[in-house]
Amino acid sequence: MSNLETRRIELKEQIRLEGKRLKEKKRKLQKKIKDIKRYVKNLEAFYTEFNQVTTSKHLTEIVTKGQLNTKVRPSFFKMSKYFVEKEIIQRINKTKREIFECQSEIEKTEEQQKNVKLCPDCHGAGQFKEVNYEREDGLIHPSVKFLKCLVCNGKGIIE
Numbered sequence: 001m002s003n004l005e006t007r008r009i010e011l012k013e014q015i016r017l018e019g020k021r022l023k024e025k026k027r028k029l030q031k032k033i034k035d036i037k038r039y040v041k042n043l044e045a046f047y048t049e050f051n052q053v054t055t056s057k058h059l060t061e062i063v064t065k066g067q068l069n070t071k072v073r074p075s076f077f078k079m080s081k082y083f084v085e086k087e088i089i090q091r092i093n094k095t096k097r098e099i100f101e102c103q104s105e106i107e108k109t110e111e112q113q114k115n116v117k118l119c120p121d122c123h124g125a126g127q128f129k130e131v132n133y134e135r136e137d138g139l140i141h142p143s144v145k146f147l148k149c150l151v152c153n154g155k156g157i158i159e
């Protein structure tokens, strides 16, 4: 087998693995967003209930009920209502930022997915530019030649 063929086979395998990795990464990010969205919803529901609390018994009840899906522990409520409220709002905002970060990470991954097959030798151009300088009548003339990329056979992508 020629070196070129060996290299093509290696590249194809690399591309296959990278494609798989990116697909899995995207899937995980989508799942993470789903989980975070559920968490925000729980926090918001909790916050609504929290605002309707009139007695400390009622407060303990909703914290106990909500602690599993809101990660709000009863120890929280040793603080003043003002701080609890601040904490809940901060958590909601923080998780919303996380969603935003996941979404931009997904966009980045999709961009990488688009470019995964690009030939690493010519970076997708399919050819190389070769400039030679020739002397003629005391002047220097550049001559440009385009050489086909042999790795991708001029296609710019590895298939």
Ligand SMILES: [Zn+2]
Pocket (backbone or CB within 6 Å): 119, 120, 121, 122, 123, 124, 125, 126, 127, 149, 150, 151, 152, 153, 154, 155, 156, 157
């Ligand atoms: Zn190439």
